[in-house]
């Protein structure tokens with residue numbers, strides 16, 4: 001359903017360029033295309049309002065259009081000040097979606113755009129990092145009763161939701177999309193792995209081969225970033241706080257060091273932990289001249305820029321998305337995209353085929369929570385396995401790949417404890 005709400009965007013004239021980007025992405029999203037056809041027939045969101053906060057680029061725009069095709073009136077905003085693409089916003093407004101987003105707003109504007117999105121009084125939400133949920137549970141609690149539920153995109157958002165769930169403060173059900181197999185196995189690992197290096201390479205235009213890359217955090221994203229760094233010919237060092245992940249990184253062939261040791265040898269650094277102060281002043285003091293710092297975790301808290309600034313005598317922009325900090329002893333430290341997620345703030349995010357599966361899960365999870373919100377209760381729940389499997393099967397079909405199925409005898413054998 002087309003909205004009558006007035007959008008807040010940078011420039012409506014950018015719509016043609018945005019439309020081309022959305023067309024390119026959607027042509028490479030076969031799973032979501034299948035869901036779009038299903039939604040057009042079934043109209044699961046007829047008469048409902050859906051508010052979305054996601055990195056607002058072309059793949060996300062197509063998800064918004066799929067939800068709209070399912071009968072919803074859609075309002076959308078970004079989930080990071082630097083990842084919104086103004087041309088994509090303009091194209092969505094032409095398609096009758098309410099957009100409250102622009103590239104690089106001030107912190108106050110960014111917050112205001114989120115609040116405006118919440119003020120569309122959604123029945124359902126899609127969140128990325130928990131911004132919409134937080135505003136609904138703090139500043140605009142008056143709107144909570146109208147919300148049936150929603151779906152959360154990322155690891156950091158789910159950690160926050162689980163904290164709310166534990167203390168009993170969550171006021172509607174949320175589906176943990178990140179924790180589905182078809183999300184973290186592909187999006188976090190291969191999506192982040194590829195797009196982080198795309199972002200770093202297009203921003204720096206420097207060689208990676210032969211250099212020492214430090215990956216902070218060996219979770220699902222970190223594994224992908226380390227794997228692709230190795231593929232580019234880097235010497236890869238991993239830092240961790242979890243002993244099991246550290247052993248995993250070692251067995252995968254990477255050097256595991258403490259951050260104090262890694263700080264001395266790294267040439268590129270990529271933080272991807274979901275934690276704060278992973279790179280801080282005491283590390284920066286040990287770094288080589290010319291070290292390049294970037295972050296791929298959800299919030300811009302992983303590199304402590306305040307401590308970096310305190311160690312510096314000057315700061316200047318040396319290339320688009322690269323800030324040079326000169327330290328008192330003359331060493332230069334470079335920070336990409338202000339320490340915000342480098343693959344989105346200095347790139348186009350994950351490849352379309354990856355977001356196809358993630359956003360298929362988002363679309364199906366939103367339908368699921370709308371159908372079951374009363375029975376779920378105010379909790380964080382996993383994506384049902386059948387939906388995860390549906391996405392994987394549709395993905396295989398789109399690739400023309402067939403797999404085997406269990407015979408009755410095989411199934412009985414696997415189900416029995418006494419069979420030989």
Ligand SMILES: NC(=O)c1ccc[n+]([C@@H]2O[C@H](COP(=O)([O-])OP(=O)(O)OC[C@H]3O[C@@H](n4cnc5c(N)ncnc54)[C@H](O)[C@@H]3O)[C@@H](O)[C@H]2O)c1
Pocket residue numbers: 154155156157184187188192216217218219220221222239240241242245272273274275277278296297298299341342343344350
């Ligand atoms: N850039 C993207 O496009 C993108 C995509 C998906 C997720 N994310 C975000 O990336 C972050 C990581 O996600 P994930 O799915 O890999 O999480 P994860 O929980 O699988 O992994 C995080 C890892 O970081 C480690 N860690 C925590 N503190 C650390 C520290 N101080 N030093 C070293 N290691 C530390 C943890 O032990 C864990 O192994 C989250 O903020 C998530 O929201 C970003």
